[in-house]
Amino acid sequence: MNISLYDLSVWVLPLVLAITFHEAAHAFVADRLGDNTAAQLGRVSFNPLRHIDPFGTVILPAMLLFAHSPFLFGYAKPVPVNFRKLNNPRLDMVWVALAGPATNILLALAAALAFHALPLVPASAAKWVADNLKNALIINAILAVFNMMPIPPLDGGRVAVGLLPRPLALPLARLEPFGMLILIGLLILLPLAGSQFGLNLDVISAILRTLTGYVIQAVLFLTGNA
Numbered sequence: 001m002n003i004s005l006y007d008l009s010v011w012v013l014p015l016v017l018a019i020t021f022h023e024a025a026h027a028f029v030a031d032r033l034g035d036n037t038a039a040q041l042g043r044v045s046f047n048p049l050r051h052i053d054p055f056g057t058v059i060l061p062a063m064l065l066f067a068h069s070p071f072l073f074g075y076a077k078p079v080p081v082n083f084r085k086l087n088n089p090r091l092d093m094v095w096v097a098l099a100g101p102a103t104n105i106l107l108a109l110a111a112a113l114a115f116h117a118l119p120l121v122p123a124s125a126a127k128w129v130a131d132n133l134k135n136a137l138i139i140n141a142i143l144a145v146f147n148m149m150p151i152p153p154l155d156g157g158r159v160a161v162g163l164l165p166r167p168l169a170l171p172l173a174r175l176e177p178f179g180m181l182i183l184i185g186l187l188i189l190l191p192l193a194g195s196q197f198g199l200n201l202d203v204i205s206a207i208l209r210t211l212t213g214y215v216i217q218a219v220l221f222l223t224g225n226a
Helices: 005-032 053-067 087-122 123-147 155-163 166-173 175-197 203-222
Strands: none
Touching: 005 087, 005 123, 053 175, 087 155, 087 203, 123 203, 155 166, 155 203, 175 203
């Protein structure tokens, strides 16, 4: 693959902003709801170095790229939350989890709205700005959809644990230490195994791509870009 400096310049900034705002939102909401654990560790911050996870931000996307996965994704260093400190642990856990994907949706909306300001940008920079905005829309939509998968420790898993009845929530919560291994199996190993037998087992990626497409279409419609 030939990746130019221009390619890096229009992908890195939107990715860093999306990840940083996502994690800072978790930390901010947790702090407001009674748990200052993340705040004490400096995670209520827009400094990307405080949020980058070597595996989730670098290695996992690279693995998906080399595996020719049709759906690339990654994640940042999880924000530590002491749920016992929250004012209402089960319900507040849901709000903390939702804060990240909700922030990504807001960033996607902001990027789509900014398309309307492109005529004000100097012609020499218009394409670069447009590509950054387009990639910001795509990246934030992907992060919002991916993180809402109902598998702990993803945000969707935390939301499910907080909303489901305890007999269902407890077994799901116990999956958290194995959540990333489950994801790697579903998104990388299963499709690779299927390809050896001529089977398309890339079902999860297909669902994620479809849902991401719907989110992007909705954002474009709401911002008058449809």
